[in-house]
Amino acid sequence: MARRRAKKRDESVRANQILTAADALFGEQGYDAISVRDVAEAAGVNKALVFYYFDNKEALFERVMARYYAAHEQALRDALAEDGTVAERLHRLMDGYVDFIATHQNFPRFVQQQVASRGPALTLIGENLAGLQRFIEQALGDLVPATGPLAARQFFLTFSASVINHFTYAEALAPAWGTDPLSAEGIAERRAHLHWLVDALLAALEKA
Amino acid sequence: MARRRAKKRDESVRANQILTAADALFGEQGYDAISVRDVAEAAGVNKALVFYYFDNKEALFERVMARYYAAHEQALRDALAEDGTVAERLHRLMDGYVDFIATHQNFPRFVQQQVASRGPALTLIGENLAGLQRFIEQALGDLVPATGPLAARQFFLTFSASVINHFTYAEALAPAWGTDPLSAEGIAERRAHLHWLVDALLAALEKA
DNA sequence: GTTGGGTTTGACCGAACGGTTAACATATGC
DNA sequence: GCATATGTTAACCGTTCGGTCAAACCCAAC
Secondary structure, three states, X not given: OHHHHHHHHHHOHHHHHHHHHHHHHHHHHOOOOOOHHHHHHHHOOOHHHHHHHOOOHHHHHHHHHHHHXXXXXXXXXXXXXXXXXXXXXXXXXXXXXXXXXXXXXXXXXXXXXXXXXXXXXXXXXHHHHHHHHHHHHHHHHHHOOOOOOOOHHXXXXXXXXXXXXXXXXXXHXXXXXXXXXXXXXXXXXXXXXXXXXXXXXXXXXXXX | OHXXXXXXXXXXXHHHHHHHHHHHHHHHHOOOOOOHHHHHHHHOOOHHHHHHHOOOHHXXXXXXXXXXXXXXXXXXXXXXXXXXXXXXXXXXXXXXXXXXXXXXOHHHHHHHHHHHOOOXXXXXXXXXXXXXXXXXXXXXXXXXXXXXXXXXXXHHHHHHHHHHHHHXXXXXXXXXXXXXXXXXXXXXXXXXXXXXXXXXXXXXXHHO
């Protein structure tokens, strides 16, 4: 009974209203550009209620991020669950990453915001990236050396950047491209490019 | 004489003190996280003087960005001036881009900040990216189709992301990597990876 | 029908924000 | 040496910020 009440506070309708509003606003304009008043107003809730459910603005933001990390890790784990050839595993990994980001487009925005402005979530992001890197290292196996320009970490950076920036730079690129990079066709084209990229790099690796 | 005085205001020692301080602070913590007071204090100048030399905070930021764009365009133009094989041209372009960003590390931070938070400089950045894309299209020539997953714009995004994110994510990656990505060795390793990347992709393109 | 605990609110707080102003300093031209 | 334009300052302005608080509200349990 006591436990049920304690849980209630976390899962309450209000708390989720606030989290959803905060997610949308922070994602759109950035943490610093959004006030707690903005969040409360968008959530249709009194400002004091935000502080009733969350310790402060920063804790609210961390809770917004936390929702993504659980889903993020699960998505990647699923993508690498079954085995197969290196190419198959990497294709699945890229697909899983694209899918995850495509359905959670605010997530990479948060990451870039934090990284570019040295936000408080930077260490958390670092740990998350390290985990992601381990997936790539695992998938590449002993196909690449431990250090140097062909090290797994270099491929990780190239791959993750190629996925993430498609979404984060989409709005800036849209005018130059004819089509919208975030449309279904735009994402499909990018996905096909990423698959080709993986195959091309694997071919080059095997030749050496 | 009148012109000399008008120019003086732009090139004054004070104005440059303020611009340099604003550059460092905005780059470190982001536009919204820095107050005009912070800038004035770091520049060793009275806050009102900032408004004497610049219309407002946003205009100050735009002037900080403007200093980069001139240098940026020149650096790329130089990198593509001489001709040669496609591989040579792309290597030079990558080197030029890496060099420019390595010596102006705040620049990609500004870009990511603006892009991730839909800042006012977004359209300016879009035009800049479009120009950069044209360089890649020019270098790739008729090696790639006009549309689809192997279109020049896809390669542009992959290349630029692979360069930019090395610098913007360096701080988050440093713990997972043994070395510091921003050290001379770290940058050299990335540069070597990028060269290998270009060669691998060109080899795959020519095979098709 | 009243008590009591979780929930919600409006009113309030000090601090910091971007920006202004009027006075003061300094150099320049005559 | 005086007038004039430029450079610099401290003090101040209204507004918004993150955060607090006591009172009101709601509703289930007795």
